[in-house]
Amino acid sequence: MSARGTLYGLGLGPGEPDLMTVRAHRLLCSATHVAFFRKAGRPGQARRIVEGLLPDGVVEHAMEYPVTTEIALEDPAYNRALSAFYADCAAHLRALSDAGHDVVVLCEGDPFFYGSFMHLYTRLVGTHPVQVVPAITGMSGAWTATGQPITWGDDVLTVLMGTLPEAKLVRHMADSDALVVMKIGRHIDKVRRALATAGRLDDAWLVEYATMPGQKVVRLVEVEGRITPYFSIVLVHGQGRRP
Incomplete structure (x- = not known):
């Protein structure tokens, strides 16, 4: 055998x-x-x-x-x-x-x-x-595509799924320094509303197809009203302690 x-x-x-x-x-x-x-x-x-x-x-x-x-x-x-x-x-x-x-x-x-x-x-x-x-990870490719560090110093990074209930998204978004939101797709409007409620929308970035052909990096406030691909990640960069 x-x-x-x-x-x-x-x-x-x-x-x-x-x-x-x-x-x-x-x-x-x-x-x-x-x-x-x-x-x-x-x-x-x-x-x-x-x-x-x-x-x-x-x-x-x-x-x-x-x-x-x-x-x-x-x-x-x-x-x-x-x-x-x-x-x-x-x-x-x-x-x-x-x-x-x-x-x-x-x-x-x-x-x-x-x-x-x-x-x-x-x-x-x-x-x-x-x-x-x-x-x-895909999220590492996404934040690298923005040209900005995702965390500094003592920043707390939270990874969320766009499939979560809106109230839960809001709570975690408000409590964390840096954010990664995955599995966006048809949940983009919910994610956008949650970020706005948490006071984080103006700082959010949308990365589609990170490191792949067709990669797009835009501020989330600039892409209202359209469905995003499944391979999309929303980011909010931390702004914590630095020398």
């Missing part, structure tokens, strides 16, 4: 291919099986990042989400659908590992930072060899 293959959660960084780590690039270039998440009918952002970098003959495994925005997050059907989806994906990866295949699972940003791979990791790590390759 062959030894089980290793399942790699491969962090690709914020989007620009040459921002991935040397280790990630080495594993990618020697991969025989590559898995990645995507929305049905789309190529998938992680797969797009590695275009032209995969070796000839690599076997690709697309894992297509059953839902994205079609069902509200608070609907129990949302969790049921995703739980079954992740269970199926984990079963497929187990079968590949049992057959002796190493599998590289492509992950935008860092695999352990709000990534889908975490849901596979918890289902696999107890029974199969799993390794995680960390990476630069």
Whole structure:
């Protein structure tokens, strides 16, 4: 019986291919099986990042989400659908590992930072060899794109999801020195209102597709009235202690 293959959660960084780590690039270039998440009918952002970098003959495994925005997050059907989806994906990866295949699972940003791979990791790590390759986070790429440090001195940085209830967003925005708000998309108006209520709107920046083709960096007050891409991050820079 062959030894089980290793399942790699491969962090690709914020989007620009040459921002991935040397280790990630080495594993990618020697991969025989590559898995990645995507929305049905789309190529998938992680797969797009590695275009032209995969070796000839690599076997690709697309894992297509059953839902994205079609069902509200608070609907129990949302969790049921995703739980079954992740269970199926984990079963497929187990079968590949049992057959002796190493599998590289492509992950935008860092695999352990709000990534889908975490849901596979918890289902696999107890029974199969799993390794995680960390990476630069998407938010790091976003604040670097603004040309300003995100924190100074004793600044407290808070990372929020745009999917949170508005009142909760307001509370955290008012209490923190520096802010990162992720998962914006159709929640942009709610995020904007929360920032205004917390008195932070004038200092907020919107970064779309950080380090990727199509990157845009604008003040949030200048883009009222339009839906932003999912790969958008809102930032408020800290202004704390400095020499």
